[in-house]
Amino acid sequence: MTLLAVTGLGKRFAGLQAVDGVSFAVEPGEIYAVIGPNGAGKTTLLNLVTGIYAPSAGRVVLAGEDVTGLRPPDLAARGLSRTFQNLQIFSNLSAVENVMVGAHLRAETGFFAALFRWRGFEGKERALRAEAAELMRRLGIGELADAPAAAMPYGALKRLEIARALASRPRLLLLDEPAAGLNPSEARELVDVVRGIAASGVTIVLVEHNMPLVMAVSSRILVLHHGQKIAEGAPEAIRADREVIKAYLGVGRHTGVRELQDA
């Protein structure tokens, strides 16, 4: 069954149609990329799918259930998780605690159990912490487990957000520009990270400007331009698509057509 089906999704901000009638479907096990020039509406699309914005048009169906307009915690409970382009790190928690928050829905305890550390509370916390530390190791930041999140370098924070999202054991993980701000070698490592996550059974929606990464991992690519879907298809087809090349030529440097072609 299709995991995520989006139909006619639209979002209007005062005077600006940020997302305009976008439809697509993501099948289980896919790595589905969303690309497009700056301001194309990629982040807004993720915000609509994850319940941060209510859409002004269209529907979002997750595993057969209409989830349009549900709030983020409701979607988290249904197996959705994501990372943020402009990090949403819990800066007053340690790194490993950030990841533990990712497991919040499994970790929730009764008020009095927390207050008096009753009924296997300690054991549960220890197991949770160990699991979070293991996730950090998987993402190559294991040595930073006890660091205050506020003191971590940018590249590590990007990985921390991925670990935190994985801690919720999502069915569908949406990554908003995981490679942005990383140095080239860190960005290359991301290829294996993303593939590894997909291999563990998590379906991925990847928003990204880094074309080598997109071309290396995606099964299909959706191209947005001015909030509209202008192309969808396999990486090779997208690379050769006239509309796509035109859209990227129009915006020039930042995500140039060269990157698209060279990747």
Added chain:
Amino acid sequence: MASARSGGTLALAGVLLVLPLILPNRYFLDVAILVCFNAVVCVGLNLLIGYAGQISLGHAGFFGLGAYASAILSGTYSWPPLAAMLAGALAVALLALVVGRPILRLKGHYLAMATLGLGIIISIVLTTEDRITGGPDGMSVPPLDVLGWTLSGEENWYWLAAGLLLLVVVLALNLIASPIGRAFRAIGSAELGAEVMGIRSARYKLMAFVISAVLAALAGSLAAHYAGFVTPGKVGFFHSIELVTMVVFGGMASTFGAVVGAAVLTVLPQLLTVFKEYEIIVFGLVLMGTMVFMPRGLVPTLAGLVGRRAG
């Protein structure tokens, strides 16, 4: 983390144990009791302000409701003081629940204004309902009497207040180190991220609000019995500001900071009795100075300095 927590608790227990031995006279013991009551309020308020990141400028109102509930129910209506205290705490919990739901949707300045308004309304009601509350003159409160045994004398009151403070600190630390506390802190630093991780932020903000209100009410009840008298003075806007200043000065998101802040800013005005009139100015200066020179507050700043020196 765990060791720092138990170390801090042990240190606090040590200080509380030794204090009555080294304090020169009853007057100081009296101040120490007030410190403990204020610290109980501040530890609760810190859950809301420091950890969950939500301001309240109305907590003196909850303190006052606890105090007046005890005064009226155990005085006028001759309830057993413990029952009066619990009824007061329960009523405050319900009020905080009902009022918190709409106002905690507000953010920043708007939330500050709404809680300010709440505190002012409570203060005005307590002042104007003079047939029940004695109005501006206040009313007397019977001694704290538990199952026929009456608590009296500064020493005994001190042990009660210190014991309560220690208990509240331990429970607060437990809560902070639990999924609930992590949810508070997550909301306090990145609410959107918290929501996406499945945290229903409205629910957790409300929880922090109610907990802090109930602790304020309990401290208010005890303070009323201890003083034997309540007046609207400790219910008003200025006392709310005092409480927030204690939390901010001691250190937001630091439970021991809240205790230290309450201690310093309860003792300071006592030392400056000559300046009694200017007390509000002193608090204003402390608040401004803290924001400018150590925005993280005293205890986190000192801990940071020590940590850096240690390596």
